[in-house]
Amino acid sequence: MFRNQYDTDVTTWSPAGRLFQVEYAMEAVKQGSAAIGLRSKTHVVLACVNKASSELSSHQKKIFKVDDHIGVAIAGLTADGRVLSRYMRNECINYSYTYESPLPVGRLVVQLADKAQVCTQRSWKRPYGVGLLIGGLDESGAHLYYNCPSGNYFEYQAFAIGSRSQAAKTYLERKFETFVDSSRENLIKDALFALRETLQGEKLTSSNCTIAVLGIGEAFSTLDQETVQRLINEFEVVGEDPPAEASAAPDQSDGAEPGPAAAAAAAAADDDDQETPAADQGAAPMDI
Amino acid sequence: MTKQQANWSPYDNNGGTCVAIAGADYCVIAADTRMSTGYSILSRDYSKIFQLADKSLMASSGFQADVRALQKVLAARHLVSYLSFIYQHQHNKQMSCPAMAQLLSNTLYYKRFFPYYAFNVLGGLDSEGKGCVFTYDAVGSYERVGYSSQGSGATLITPFLDNQLKSPSPLLLPAKDAVTPLSESEAIDLVKTCFASASERDIYTGDKLEIVILNASGIRREYLELRKD
Numbered sequence: 061m062f063r064n065q066y067d068t069d070v071t072t073w074s075p076a077g078r079l080f081q082v083e084y085a086m087e088a089v090k091q092g093s094a095a096i097g098l099r100s101k102t103h104v105v106l107a108c109v110n111k112a113s114s115e116l117s118s119h120q121k122k123i124f125k126v127d128d129h130i131g132v133a134i135a136g137l138t139a140d141g142r143v144l145s146r147y148m149r150n151e152c153i154n155y156s157y158t159y160e161s162p163l164p165v166g167r168l169v170v171q172l173a174d175k176a177q178v179c180t181q182r183s184w185k186r187p188y189g190v191g192l193l194i195g196g197l198d199e200s201g202a203h204l205y206y207n208c209p210s211g212n213y214f215e216y217q218a219f220a221i222g223s224r225s226q227a228a229k230t231y232l233e234r235k236f237e238t239f240v241d242s243s244r245e246n247l248i249k250d251a252l253f254a255l256r257e258t259l260q261g262e263k264l265t266s267s268n269c270t271i272a273v274l275g276i277g278e279a280f281s282t283l284d285q286e287t288v289q290r291l292i293n294e295f296e297v298v299g300e301d302p303p304a305e306a307s308a309a310p311d312q313s314d315g316a317e318p319g320p321a322a323a324a325a326a327a328a329a330d331d332d333d334q335e336t337p338a339a340d341q342g343a344a345p346m347d348i
Numbered sequence: 349m350t351k352q353q354a355n356w357s358p359y360d361n362n363g364g365t366c367v368a369i370a371g372a373d374y375c376v377i378a379a380d381t382r383m384s385t386g387y388s389i390l391s392r393d394y395s396k397i398f399q400l401a402d403k404s405l406m407a408s409s410g411f412q413a414d415v416r417a418l419q420k421v422l423a424a425r426h427l428v429s430y431l432s433f434i435y436q437h438q439h440n441k442q443m444s445c446p447a448m449a450q451l452l453s454n455t456l457y458y459k460r461f462f463p464y465y466a467f468n469v470l471g472g473l474d475s476e477g478k479g480c481v482f483t484y485d486a487v488g489s490y491e492r493v494g495y496s497s498q499g500s501g502a503t504l505i506t507p508f509l510d511n512q513l514k515s516p517s518p519l520l521l522p523a524k525d526a527v528t529p530l531s532e533s534e535a536i537d538l539v540k541t542c543f544a545s546a547s548e549r550d551i552y553t554g555d556k557l558e559i560v561i562l563n564a565s566g567i568r569r570e571y572l573e574l575r576k577d
Contacts, residue, residue, distance in 0.1 A: 150428070157424045 071183045082180050082187050085209035089191035092135035094222035094258040095122060097193040098232065098251055099204040100242040103275030104195030106133040107251040109222075109258060110268050123272045127152040128279040129162045130196035131272050135222035136209075137189035144172065144188065165196030169205045169213050177211030191221045197274060220254060227257040244275060248283075249295045264292055359411050359465045360385055363552030364396055365501030366407035367539055368471035369513070370479030370494050374532045374563040377471035378539045379407040380501075380547070380574060382555040392555040392576070399567070401426055402442040404472035405560055406452070409499030410486070411465035418464045422448075422455055445472035449482040449490060456488030463487050467498040477564055479527055494528050501546035501553040508542060532561065540572050547575040 066072050067080035074080060093111040097104065110119035123133045124145040130152065134141030148168060155163035172192065179185045192207040206221065207213045218236045220228035231254045239247065248271060256264045266289035274280035283291075366379040379396040382389060397407045398419045406422070408415040429451075430442055443451070449470050456464060463486045470482040470490075483496035495513050497505040513528050528535065539559060547554040557572040 153424050153427050156427075157420055 069183055070180055070185070070187060079180060082210045085187035085189050086191075088189035089136040089209065089221055090223060090225075092137075092191070092222045093122070094220060094225050094228060094255070095133040095135045095191075095193050096218075096220040096225070096228050096232075096251055096254050096258075097133060097195055097204045097206075097216065098218040098236075098239055098247055098254070099195065099202045099216075100239050100244075100247050101201055103242075103244050103247055103273060103278070104131070104197070104202045104204055105247045105251045106131055106193060106195050106272045107255045108133050108135075108270050109255060110270055123270050123282060125272075125280045125282075126168075126194075126196075127156075127162060129198070129274065130165055130168065130194065131274055131280040132195070133193040133272070135191050135193075135225075140188045140190040141192065144175075144190065144192065147175070148172065162198070164198040165194065165203050165205065166198070168196070169194055169207060172207050173211050173213040176207065176209060179209075180211055193219060193221060195272075195274060195280075197276065202275065218250075218254075220258070222258075224258040224260060227260065228254040231257045244273065244278075248273065248291060252292060252295060265289065266292060358462075359414075361410060361465070361500075362390065362412040363500045364409040365497065365499035365505065365543070365546055365550065365553045366396060366409050366467075366469045367497045367505060367509075367542055368407060368469045368481040368483075368495065369509075369530075369535045369539065370471065370481040370527050371530060371532060371535055372479065372527055373473075373477055374535070374561060375405075375471040375473060375479035375481065376532070376535045376539055376559060376561050377405045377407050377469065378543065378557060378559040379409070379499075380543060380553050380555060380557055382553060383412060384552050387551075389555075395558055397558055397560055400448055400452075400470075401430075401445075401472075403474075403562065404443070404445045404448040404470060405562060406468055406470050407498075408466045408468045410467045414464040415466045418455065418466050418468075422452060425451060425455060444475045445470070445480050445482075446474055446492075448472070449480075449492070452482075452484065453488040453490045456484065456486065460487050467502075469496050469498050472562055473564075479562075497542070499553075501543075501550040504546045504550055505542045508545065509538075512538060532563065536561065536570065543572070543574060 066074035070079060070081035093109045095108040097106050106123050108122040112119040120138045123131060125131050126145060126148045132145060132148065151168060151171060152163045176188055179187045187209040189209060194205045194207065196203050204216045204219065205213055206216055206219050217239055218232040220232060235250060239250065251271060252264065255269055266285040269288065270282060271288055272280065272282040363384040364380050364382055368375065368377045377397055381393050381395060383391040383394040396409060397405055399405050400422055426443055452468065452470055465486060467486060468484040472480060474480045480492060481494065481496050482490050482492050483498065484490045495509050497509060530538065536559060540557065543557045554574045555576055557574050559570040561568045
């Protein structure tokens with residue numbers, strides 16, 4: 061009821077102590093196509109669904125190399141993601157130049173979070189509309205972090221963001237305890253399975269997903285289409301049985317974030333057009 | 349009242365010599381490993397050769413502190429464009445040697461009014477896999493050549509390379525390429541001869557010779573002991 065009075069700019073609190081603009085920005089992340097990250101002690105795997113806005117166009121790039129030891133997968137407004145990736149690359153390059161050693165992931169994550177926080181406390185700015193899954197390697201091993209538009213960041217063993225990510229999270233919650241000591245191949249296999257969950261019946265092929273790996277002794281790289289298809293065939297990940305939790309409704313609020321009603325999604329800017337019966341029918345196919 | 353001159357210079361010359369030779373499908377870049385100041389030796393084992401990208405190596409003589417700073421700046425500038433390149437074009441292709449040559453020129457000219465005291469020779473393979481060598485002055489003027497020498501021994505080595513490698517009159521047909529017809533092993537032997545001779549007469553050249561050979565199969569290093577005096 062009072063929502064519309066207090067959601068005009070990011071510097072206005074609601075009586076309940078919420079910043080609606082920030083929450084709307086988190087909603088933009090949920091509308092993007094899925095991105096998944098998993099880590100073991102030695103490797104991190106990032107996987108995402110490729111959504112092309114039409115058959116004529118190529119799909120948006122969602123996984124970026126930041127440095128040999130850091131990669132990022134995004135969900136939400138790709139343009140924001142691209143700009144933040146450039147920022148991260150520059151930070152890594154400058155750190156390497158000054159200290160002749162790779163930027164520790166934890167530091168980069170905090171720098172990003174602080175950057176995001178600034179946009180939640182300036183009346184002339186808006187929050188970044190992108191969630192970042194950052195996989196990186198440093199002296200203490202492999203790490204996976206999630207950075208929100210709100211300026212919060214969390215470390216995860218495995219996580220999924222974007223649309224229909226709840227299905228992937230359910231799969232990951234079942235299996236995450238095995239990830240710590242998982243081999244590189246099994247980690248990729250789990251990523252593919254988790255990704256398949258988000259497709260909800262649609263066949264998983266190398267043309268609708270992207271996988272990237274980094275690990276001890278292995279610089280960040282995106283696997284090429286042939287390798288991915290071979291892995292899909294090997295693990296027989298092709299959509300055999302759609303998961304039992306395949307509900308018609310898209311994933312509603314997740315436990316971690318406060319969830320505004322789906323109707324608010326229509327208010328959020330620049331959403332991808334999904335087949336799911338969400339509130340964003342007829343929204344312009346702009347970003348993923 | 350004579351004008352007061354500076355009694356401190358920001359520059360020093362650490363001596364040494366660099367050579368590069370381009371072949372049909374290889375490139376040889378070589379430099380001695382002696383670092384000196386005045387009449388003293390600072391190190392007998394200091395490398396002047398730096399890999400800038402997949403297919404580009406730079407050998408620099410002059411003031412090694414400026415050389416090191418230049419190497420770092422180039423590495424960072426290469427990464428900026430390399431990473432945005434792979435973003436746009438989605439393949440893991442590094443900068444080609446001619447592109448790196450332009451980048452080096454721009455980086456040097458950027459400091460036109462407080463130059464890097466570095467005399468560079470850039471060697472590598474171009475996008476067709478042919479050897480290429482670029483030679484520079486301290487402020488970025490450059491030219492693609494078939495061979496080049498820089499540093500304290502350059503005055504001794506360049507005339508010898510001209511004698512051995514310089515293509516005959518440009519009036520002769522068919523037109524000769526910038527690239528030497530020598531085979532890889534012949535070029536390596538030639539380089540060794542150059543340095544052995546230069547070490548005899550140039551006090552700043554000697555100790556050890558580092559040779560880097562770049563070809564389609566990758567990168568390889570060879571070393572040769574030189575006179576220690």
